[in-house]
Amino acid sequence: IYLKIFLLLRRRGKLAALSIAAMVILVGVPLWWKTTQTYRAWLPVAQINELAKLQLQLSADVEVVFARGTATPEQQKKVPVTQTQDEDHAVDEDTTLRYRHETRYRTATVMEEDALKQPTAAEADLSLHRLSESPCGSLVIYVIPESSSLLPENVNVYIGQRRTALLRIGAQMKVGKTLKQLLAHLEPRVKQILQVMSFSHNDITAALSDRVRFSPDNKESIADSMRAFKSSPGYEITFSLLNPDPKSHRLHWDIEGAVQTYIQPLLTKLSPVANFSLDSQILYYAMLGVNPRYDSSRSAYILNADSLAHVINPVEARLGSNAASSNPVLNFLLYVPDAHHSPLYIHDHKKREVQTNAFHSPRWGGIMVYNVNGFYQTGTNFPVDVNINMAKVMGVFLAQLRLLLGVQSTAPPSSFQVAPCGSSGLADWELDRLMWSRSVENVATATTTITSLAQLLDQIGNIVINDNIAQQVSSAVTSLQLAVAELEVGNLGFALQYSKEAILASEKAFFDPSLLHLLYFPDDQKFAIYIPLFLPMCVPILLSLLKIVSEVRQRRREKQAKKD
């Protein structure tokens, strides 16, 4: 009977061992796996990989209008006619560009002819603009006969303030009889105008610099790409008046009025591109940090170009900035030299006086030196009240602002005359160019951000991907696809808007604070953590299982032996 009890207990022991093993394998292992898994929301990886190969198509509509005297009646019969030109460029293995220009040729209407009869080109431009307004991104070129008096002798092309240009062609004899010959004659001239007024290959490839690190052969384009600020949803502009000598000069500047009259129109025009916030300050006892030389021949103090580089740093330490936003800051400083160092002039590298008396630093801002010694005679009682001529000051600052924001200013060919930009400080076609390059830049930056984020999350398996990140990524992908589609069609305004949304969403996803990868465990550390937990538990289970197996096998052998 003791044997029976013994066997019963043995059996219970075996059952216990088996059930514990079963628990561990069936319940424990899945539970451990689930609880140590990181939560990763689904990302549209396929679409992201598609976007990695960027194929951009930029379309612009051009209208070429023949005024009276430029086309023969036979040629006029065949018009209106539309031509499409495609230009393909492969920038690198992942990026291809296609430029499409749809050119529509037609004859001028009666009202346009009247407008072209104005005495000067500027007035003609104004009255043409009153007739019809061209949509964003498109251009109208009016072809005027050689005999026209609108343009002076040596000028063949006049580029207006809005989206029109006047092109003068040679006499009809030279051009040709058929429409084809006329169009062939016009094509290179039109192309030249497009290089200046619409997007050019150099601008677009410069805008793609985030995707493509290329070395351009043009010195100017390197400097251009380094000078302008990168595309950002907002900028802060700060105007500072530096008065190192309040004992002698009491300066008054109507900054609010000046900003409202001169700067605000430009910023309002640029509002589809970015938001701007403005502030101003006056700093007293702020010195330049560089000692100017005294030049007795001109009886003035001189700052030469080499020492200008060291002017900015001591002043920058004193300039405040808005602690709340991380937008790039453009600083414009107006420095009024103290009475002992007046007048102060800036000389360029060739030792010539600079007319504007101002200089700027790429991606930082500009400084202008304003001499006030002409406003009072020596011997007057100090302090002297001085009213600063804001129109002159803002003229310089506005020019610097245009450069720093990337309003490209490649010099046009010599036979071109460009109208001075109007009171808003920016011509319409310049705005279009800026919008083209900004859209392309935004699309390029957003695609690199998204693809590198997807790559990063793929590589590091331990990062948690929350739902909001997945949502941001999806919305960035959608906006990018829409932006590329709008660029293809030629809707510049919508393309820019979608590209801005894409950039905001992609930056938000990439810089989300929860994506910090702190979960790197070297393999030996992983072993060190798990072995003391699981090994002591597993050893008895495994050994008892082995014992059970060996007993079963032994019994089977005994049974075999008994049978035989």
Add this chain to the structure above:
Amino acid sequence: MLAILLTDSAGQFFSSGHTNNWAVLVCTSRFWFNYRHVANTLSVYRSVKRLGIPDSHIVLMLADDMACNHRNPKPATVFSHKNMELNVYGDDVEVDYRGYEVTVENFLRVLTGRLPPSTPRSKRLLSDDRSNILIYLTGHGGNGFLKFQDSEEISNVELADAFEQMWQKRRYNELLFIIDTCQGASMYERFYSPNLMALASSQVGEDSLSHQPDLAIGVHLMDRYTFYLLEFLEDIHPASKTNMNDLFKVCPKSQCVSTPGHRTDLFLRDPGSVLITDFFGSVRKIEITMETINLTDPIKQMEENSGNDVQTENNTYVDQLPVSEIIHQKPKQRDWHPPDGFILGLWTLILLVFFKTYGVKHLKHVF
């Protein structure tokens, strides 16, 4: 006509492709006897400020406060040389991360830019693709790691990954990484992103030694490598043309006892053409403004009845320290973990079952 004269200034643009400079200076050790690490960091901070980088472009992280430490016999000073020749603390030090804020997480967040939206501008590294960044780390380190705050460490793999993320987002143009710890060369072994240059005070297997103790203060004041680095930098002024090859020669084995190392294979330019001021100073590029816009409209007079029209903007900002949370401190919701002692209980259960079924004397059958 809009035309810009670039003939001479274009030459400046090619020597380096950067327009602004940033510096991230980190001291990772706390406690009074690690005085020398704080002095190291502050002396690099002082050189960098002297050569022109403004405070808004410097992120200074000090893990402990030595100047106002109870054990400092000369309060409000941190000296770098015995006989108290040079007070590197000065009177305009701006520390961005102090004390317990200096953690591996915060350091990586600063580098990669993944900071919460409420972080102020002075605590962020707002560099762009044209910034040259100087990163200086000092503290106690080992083969492949650097110790932060005596309780955590950053490994060289994490650092290399952080730099790769910076490169992916184009957050730097060129980066100079200097580390002054024991076995410092191991920290730059794993770098794989382009445009990185690294210097370390000692090779793997070597210890970086401190310079000299000051008997009045009672601790070692500086580490050897940084001491000679400071001496070298004191001779540099903003217009000097010394290049990186001279920096590699700082503190040879005879002075430093350990062998300083450097790594330049990932750097695109030749180190001989890289100026010290490209990283330690902040020399701006300048262009003369050649054109101006003719503005003829008179200034619009602002109307005087603006008092009625003044719109008060409701400023909103992210709740940094919501008062209700401070008052009603609720414990944070944490993930559920098995209760403590669960594993221990599990062992006990299993062992009990076995002892019961097989009996103690049969234990030898199991094992």
